[in-house]
Amino acid sequence: MPMKFDTPAGQNPIDQLKVVGRPTDRIDGKYKTTGTAPYAYERHDVAPNPAYGYVLGAGIAKGRVRAIHVEEARRAPGFLTVVTTLDTPRLERGKMNAAYLFGGDEIQHYHQAIAVVVAETFEQARAAAYLIKVDYAPEAGRFDLAAEAKVAQPVPGDSGEGSGGDGVERVGDFEAAFAQAPITLDQTYTTADESHAMMEPHATIAAWEGDRVTLWTSNQMIAWGHGSMAKILGIPKENVRLDSPYVGGGFGGKLFVRADAVLAALAARAAGRPVKVALTRPLIANNTTHRPATIQRVRIGATPDGRITAIAHESTSGNLPDGDPETAVNQTKLLYAGANRLTAMKLAHLDLPEGNAMRAPGEAPGLMVLEVAMDEMAEKLGLDPVEFRIRNDTQVDPNKPGRRFSHRDLVGCLRLGAERFGWAKRNPKPGQVRDGQWLVGHGMAAAFRNNLVVKSGARVRLGRDGVVTVETDMTDIGTGSYTIIAQTAAEMMGVPLERVVARLGDSRFPVSAGSGGQFGGNSSTAGVYAACVRLREAVAQRLGFNANDAQFVDGQVRSGNRTVPLAQAASDGELVAEDAIEFGKLSQEQQQSTFGAHFVEVGVDADTAEVRVRRMLAVCAAGRILNPKSARSQVIGGMTMGTGAALMEELAVDTKRGFFVNHDLAGYEVPVHADIPHQEVIFLDEADPMSSPMKAKGVGELGICGVGAAVANAVYNATGIRVRDYPITLDKLL
Ligand code: MOS
Numbered sequence: 001m002p003m004k005f006d007t008p009a010g011q012n013p014i015d016q017l018k019v020v021g022r023p024t025d026r027i028d029g030k031y032k033t034t035g036t037a038p039y040a041y042e043r044h045d046v047a048p049n050p051a052y053g054y055v056l057g058a059g060i061a062k063g064r065v066r067a068i069h070v071e072e073a074r075r076a077p078g079f080l081t082v083v084t085t086l087d088t089p090r091l092e093r094g095k096m097n098a099a100y101l102f103g104g105d106e107i108q109h110y111h112q113a114i115a116v117v118v119a120e121t122f123e124q125a126r127a128a129a130y131l132i133k134v135d136y137a138p139e140a141g142r143f144d145l146a147a148e149a150k151v152a153q154p155v156p157g158d159s160g161e162g163s164g165g166d167g168v169e170r171v172g173d174f175e176a177a178f179a180q181a182p183i184t185l186d187q188t189y190t191t192a193d194e195s196h197a198m199m200e201p202h203a204t205i206a207a208w209e210g211d212r213v214t215l216w217t218s219n220q221m222i223a224w225g226h227g228s229m230a231k232i233l234g235i236p237k238e239n240v241r242l243d244s245p246y247v248g249g250g251f252g253g254k255l256f257v258r259a260d261a262v263l264a265a266l267a268a269r270a271a272g273r274p275v276k277v278a279l280t281r282p283l284i285a286n287n288t289t290h291r292p293a294t295i296q297r298v299r300i301g302a303t304p305d306g307r308i309t310a311i312a313h314e315s316t317s318g319n320l321p322d323g324d325p326e327t328a329v330n331q332t333k334l335l336y337a338g339a340n341r342l343t344a345m346k347l348a349h350l351d352l353p354e355g356n357a358m359r360a361p362g363e364a365p366g367l368m369v370l371e372v373a374m375d376e377m378a379e380k381l382g383l384d385p386v387e388f389r390i391r392n393d394t395q396v397d398p399n400k401p402g403r404r405f406s407h408r409d410l411v412g413c414l415r416l417g418a419e420r421f422g423w424a425k426r427n428p429k430p431g432q433v434r435d436g437q438w439l440v441g442h443g444m445a446a447a448f449r450n451n452l453v454v455k456s457g458a459r460v461r462l463g464r465d466g467v468v469t470v471e472t473d474m475t476d477i478g479t480g481s482y483t484i485i486a487q488t489a490a491e492m493m494g495v496p497l498e499r500v501v502a503r504l505g506d507s508r509f510p511v512s513a514g515s516g517g518q519f520g521g522n523s524s525t526a527g528v529y530a531a532c533v534r535l536r537e538a539v540a541q542r543l544g545f546n547a548n549d550a551q552f553v554d555g556q557v558r559s560g561n562r563t564v565p566l567a568q569a570a571s572d573g574e575l576v577a578e579d580a581i582e583f584g585k586l587s588q589e590q591q592q593s594t595f596g597a598h599f600v601e602v603g604v605d606a607d608t609a610e611v612r613v614r615r616m617l618a619v620c621a622a623g624r625i626l627n628p629k630s631a632r633s634q635v636i637g638g639m640t641m642g643t644g645a646a647l648m649e650e651l652a653v654d655t656k657r658g659f660f661v662n663h664d665l666a667g668y669e670v671p672v673h674a675d676i677p678h679q680e681v682i683f684l685d686e687a688d689p690m691s692s693p694m695k696a697k698g699v700g701e702l703g704i705c706g707v708g709a710a711v712a713n714a715v716y717n718a719t720g721i722r723v724r725d726y727p728i729t730l731d732k733l734l
Pocket residue numbers: 220250251252253255357358359360361515516517518
């Protein structure tokens with residue numbers, strides 16, 4: 001029976017904060033920085049004598065494959081085998097996959113995988129693949145969001161009082177309140193398609209032993225991938241193993257299995273030996289997933305003293321027929337007060353590559369827009385934008401009377417941020433401040449992201465040597481999971497961090513929450529907490545202690561006047577305990593969210609319109625911070641990514657041929673060190689007993705939420721030019 005978390009957390013060993021809450025260096029940090037944490041493609045020890053697979057992507061965006069001519073490729077040096085989509089029946093899709101990954105003759109999007117060529121070396125596989133000739137029967141496709149938005153279909157809402165069949169969620173009477181409001185704003189904004197552009201491309205080594213396959217891969221959600229690969233390959237789950245101990249970034253692009261895993265498995269079966277497949281950088285844009293572009297309309301009505309009386313947010317995005325909308329209206333349901341509300345989404349059919357989750361899906365592009373609209377509205381009201389937000393704070397869910405936030409200190413974030421940033425010194429009139437060639441501007445925005453909790457399990461072992469080993473299929477995608485999991489076990493078992501070993505990312509370990517939706521840190525450590533509670537019980541029993549009053553400190557177990565070394569409990573053999581935490585009604589009864597405030601200073605070159613970010617500050621309220629160093633890294637990573645969304649990141653759509661043109665890191669620009677100044681992050685000191693025994697919340701996505709709008713608002717303050725089509729590239733300012 002998993003440990004059920006359905007009443008607020010009381011005092012527990014985590015509250016000691018001897019190990020948890022410390023800014024500990026990442027324990028995998030030295031491996032990452034010395035190149036000894038191998039990524040999937042570099043795992044030279046796991047499968048001897050691997051062959052290399054090269055994935056060929058479709059050269060059309062929509063239609064059918066008539067024939068694939070492989071004769072010439074077969075004669076190429078080093079050629080071993082080839083598997084084509086025409087040799088393979090259309091395969092099932094895995095969890096969250098909207099596009100089919102392989103099999104059959106239908107092309108749903110450009111660079112869809114149509115063949116994998118296997119050869120002795122990567123170069124030979126690539127050279128052979130280039131000799132393949134493909135006959136296509138192309139069909140007309142829909143590639144232009146602006147055009148297809150006109151015929152987009154409503155998406156049924158999932159919450160709100162007046163959720164009707166028209167896909168519109170209503171509270172009160174928005175139209176009437178907006179019509180009566182003395183001050184109103186009605187603006188439309190657009191956000192671009194964006195690529196995850198993670199450092200490590202998708203990659204997998206596959207090896208079969210009889211009817212069992214092992215996939216050494218790069219994946220955020222091991223249990224999902226495990227089930228998906230069994231389904232796709234049509235074999236029992238027991239015959240599939242996934243292993244993903246180190247991941248070079250995911251950002252949502254590796255929540256699910258992609259063509260590398262599927263084609264490595266098929267190719268290894270065909271070749272009769274292990275095969276490694278990496279999706280080359282150009283395949284990332286069009287073969288995998290991206291954050292969908294949006295068209296968003298925001299309407300706000302307020303009284304002259306700045307109380308919101310009516311707020312509406314509508315968003316249209318596109319996707320393949322089985323894909324989902326970008327849920328850009330999410331935060332508008334919960335961030336500000338206002339009696340009359342309307343949110344709605346529409347989804348257009350597009351034949352572009354699959355849109356899917358990317359860091360803070362929904363909120364990231366949603367706040368990019370809402371928080372610029374709030375800035376525009378504050379200006380209309382003649383109110384300071386910080387004050388406007390404070391005036392419209394709410395401690396209850398505006399959609400559901402009586403439902404409160406478990407803990408909400410947005411106002412605290414706004415006030416502290418304004419003070420530390422020196423907001424009072426800002427000139428509210430745009431285009432006034434000069435520093436040599438630079439027009440200087442200041443902008444701010446609120447940050448908001450929901451705190452999800454997901455069932456998570458772990459196994460802990462106490463060895464004869466007193467070492468505590470944690471095993472869970474939780475992943476560390478560069479976030480610090482190894483470290484906070486080890487900190488949790490050290491705190492619970494009363495041992496120093498050096499006496500804990502964390503082993504992650506293997507489907508043979510207990511199923512965890514995985515890394516997604518900023519739920520991984522809080523949920524997975526809570527699972528480790530649950531397993532450690534069981535191990536403490538086992539230790540107490542072995543030593544003849546009462547589990548309820550035994551204390552675990554300094555490598556010892558104490559009760560009354562008895563003190564025994566912890567290792568003694570394992571002197572007759574290793575002790576093993578396993579448990580999971582399951583989140584009950586608490587997470588439904590109260591609204592759990594994370595909050596923040598971003599403050600940004602930019603300089604805009606008065607002649608060239610080059611934008612330079614000069615200062616950034618984030619204040620975050622996200623429950624207990626398990627490790628301030630790794631949490632800060634998450635937030636500054638989010639701030640960097642949000643700056644990219646505001647200023648440069650855009651997959652350029654060829655609306656005739658239907659693909660993303662800038663499919664590499666030369667054409668798809670992301671911020672580099674030179675683009676980002678010193679970033680300051682402050683965490684409010686809080687603990688949320690409603691979230692888990694850890695009293696922590698998610699922080700991995702909060703940092704990206706709102707920061708792009710703070711940049712855009714600063715650009716407006718610098719120049720007086722309000723750009724509503726993101727990213728704000730130079731041409732839009734000239
Ligand atoms: Mo996240 S976009 O759920 O990895």
